[in-house]
Amino acid sequence: MHEQSKEFELTAEEAAALDEIAGALGRFGQERGNLIPILQMVQERLSYLPPRAIELVASHLGMAPCEVYGVATFYNQFRFHPPGRYRIKVCLGTACHVKGGDIILENFERKLGIRDGETTPDREFSIERVACVGCCALAPVTVINETVHGHTAPSKVEGLLLGFQIERERKEREDKKHADGESQDH
Amino acid sequence: MPTGNPKTIDQAFKDLREEARTRWEELRQTPGPKFRLGLATCGIASGALNTKVALEETLAERGIMAQIRTVGCMGHCYAEPLLVVENPGFPPLLYHQVSPGKAKMIVRSFLEGGDPLFEHVLGAMEENDMIPWIMDFPRFSNEVRVITALCGVVDPEEISDYIALGGYAALARALESEPEDLIRAVEEAGLRGRGGAGFPTGKKWRLCAQAAGKRKVVICNADEGDPGAYMDRTLLESNPHQVLEGMAICARAVGARRGIVYVRAEYPLAVRLITTAVQQAEKLGLLGESILGGDFSFHVQVFRGSGAFVCGEETALLRSIEGKRGMPRHRPPFPVQEGLEGLPTVINNVKTLASVPPIVEKGPKWFRGVGTPRSPGTAVFSVVGDVVHPGLVEIPMGTTLRSLIFDVCGGIPRRKSFKAVQIGGPSGGCLPEDFLDTPIDFDSLVEAGAMMGSGGMVVMDEDACMVDVARYFLDFTQKESCGKCTFCRIGTRQILEILERMTRGEGREEDLGLLETLADVVRRGSLCGLGKTAPNPVLTSLRYFREEYEAHVREKRCPSGTCRALTAFYIDLDLCARGCDACVGCCPVEAIFTTLNRKKGIDQTLCVKCGECVAACPEEYNAVKKVSPPHLAPIVERPPVQET
Ligand SMILES: Cc1cc2nc3c(=O)[nH]c(=O)nc-3n(C[C@H](O)[C@H](O)[C@H](O)COP(=O)(O)O)c2cc1C
Ligand code: FES
Secondary structure, three states, X not given: OOOOOOOOOOOHHHHXXXXXXXXXXXXXXXXXXXXXXXXXXXXXXXXXXXHHHHHHHHHHXXXXXXXXXXXXXXXXXXXXXXXXXXXXXXXXXXXXXXXOHHHHHHHHHHHHOOOOOOEOOOOOXXXXXXXXXXXXXXXXXXXXXXXXEOOOOHHHHHHHHHHHHHHHHHHHHHHHHHHHHHHHHO | OOOOOXXXXXXXXXXXXXXXXXXXXXXXXXXXXXXEEEOOHHHHHXXXXXXXXXXXXXXXXXXOOOEEEXXXXXXXXXXXXXXXXXXXXXXXXXXXXXXXXXHHHHHHHHHHOOOOOXXXXXXXXXXXXXXXEHHHOHHHHOOOOOOOOOXXXXXXXXXXHHHHOOOOHHHHHHHOOOHHHHHHHHHHHOOEOXXXXXXXXXXXXXXXXXXXXXXXXXXXXXXXXXXXXOHHHHHHHHOHHHHHHHHHHHHHHXXXXXXXXXXXXXXXXXXXXXXXXXXXXXXXXXXXXXXXXXXXXXXXXXXXXXXOHHHHOHHHHHHHHOOOOOOOOOOOOOOOOOOHHXXXXXXXXXXXXXXXXXXXXXXXXXXXXXXXXXXXXXXXXXXXXXXXXXXXXXXXXXXXXXXXXHHHXXXXXXXXXXXXXXXXXXXXXXXXXXXXXXXXXXXXXXXXXXXXXXXXXXXXXXXXXXXXXXXXXXXXXXXXXXXXXXXXHHHHHHXXXXXXXXXXXXXXXXXXXXXXXXXXXXXXHOOOHHHXXXXXXXXXXXXXXXXXXXXXXXXXXXXXXOOHHHXXXXXXXXXXXXXXXXXXXXXXXXXXXXXXXXXXXXXXXXXXXXXXXXXXXXXXXOOEEEEOOHHHOOOOOOOOOOOO
């Protein structure tokens, strides 16, 4: 299990998004009641709340950053780690629990070496637990990005991850070929 | 609405309805085949979007002009994606589990070849003498739909559908009634809050109407935090206008000008659809400034809740709208006296508000004709778990649990036996077979130790472990406790720890008594409903399934074989087939090895007890066995690794 306390570096896109956010804040009033809608807006653009964003929000509302943290950490919606490219959401709603959802969660955790709420250092995968996603008839359910995988058995976990890996390697090969082709052109 | 001379409210509404009906009739009269596809979250989860694409492609490919309408959830989640096909010359047919391939098949065989593919038909939507009518099936005929009447019928993104089928008529009437008459109608109907506690809605409205001050607020509580329930979301996704209409009527009754729909951000589709619905209603003058040209104004805004269970509690909900940590406060003052920003505020559940338009439309007497004298009307449940036909069900209050589980939902699958039903989520309880004849209403359920709660219902067969279910809910409430009250914060943690050690096989004799004591103090020492009801899952299972707790504590045995620390898997060498490798490949931790005589064994130190090998072992061998306590598993030595 690796350390999660370290801060993830902002990517170039995230830094740019942060600038946009600074602009977008102007559309919100400075009343406290805007705090949650603002945090939601930030998370929509960045998919998590990095410390720099919290500071921006705090100064817009005239609050201390720790106060903003106090509110943000109260709510399950807000995340403080960037989600992976593949966001794995394991349903642990009642129906899925009864059908062994925790075994599925454990399988993902074991295979990826991270715990729920964490992201792999290469930002490829993140694991979250979610409550009922509304298709209990397919329990146990895992949602990866927007795709719902019903009746997920532990043995399917490996297959799913393998599928993503193959997809990624193929893409890398293609990118490489592409890059090689381009460099030959010049 | 551009009008020269002022119209009466009644006339303004009649014009709107006329227009909507004309459009609806045009839709109905369009020649050619028509499709209706369920596209709520449950449908989408089952792949309905792919079905839609396949349907459109095939129709285009074949040059067939057909109408496709998308609707919300019809409640039959076991059969999603659901597709209604109207092919001229046939009654409208309901197809189940329509995969993209099946959609193509329906176009080719039914539309082009005239063969309706009976094996894929759930039933006909109308009575006819060709194909069984859906109302001949108990899953359909036992339901009484008041709140979900138009779910799966109207397009949630099309306000005109709702108006054409009678929507907003109640609001038009309410605008011309005295607020007092509206409150009295709701009182006489005996409507009780569907958010859990069953508080009389009319009384709540009256208190708010009487509260001092001109500015008042109506809030629709769509936080739905129960981890196993999804009725409120489905309602917003399937027919948001009925909820908005109920809110507007409430606002008219109590004199509010401002409304908020508080819906979880985790429900993106519901958020989008309710937002669209508000915009459409504003555009037609059914919400917003001077509704239907009269002097009543009501502005609705959508607030996305950020996923804290406790924010479903009304005072915590208010705080979170104010941008604070969602912690409940002491009541009184109640929100009807001092709510949002100190203003008198009515907070009602989605289903409560959706019950209002039918009451205003059809009258309190009619509403009282459904349900029981003390709990009139219907109850909406999401029934899931071990039942044949899980999904959303609306039944009259007073229906027995047995009738709901066995008649409506088809009973327990795979010839297993019923063990318990969990009602009301984290605040509710587990009821055993003896309670199956309990009528479903607010008071009877509380008497039995459960509660209506949110309306989540999970049916469990003989394979469920009651200690584990209690642990699951306590794990949930312990995490969701906001931390304000010591009893709730620390008490739930202590209860959880005891339950956890029981499921690990480390339970002590005194733990049973300790659980009871703790449950009692947590219940008495907590401020809000979260802590007050958190012990319910433990108390009910302790009361009705005590022997299961005793088995865990005294024999370190989990009777249903659920608790993994108390079970072990082994391979019966007499049954195992030489040379078969089915289980080896499926084991996620490589715990299965080959013995010297080419049979299989399980390394108990590696096994994570996921049960995959049980599923993988071919039925004719059935060699993988599960035992509890784990020491009953015979020891099979792993052969020494051979050097190669
Ligand atoms: C911990 C907790 C969670 C709650 N969650 C919800 C909820 O998700 N939805 C809801 O309508 N009411 C919920 N309630 C009940 C509300 O406090 C409130 O009673 C209800 O919204 C009132 O509406 P009603 O009168 O229409 O039932 C919850 C209460 C508690 C204590
Ligand atoms: S509990 Fe997992 S989908 Fe409902």
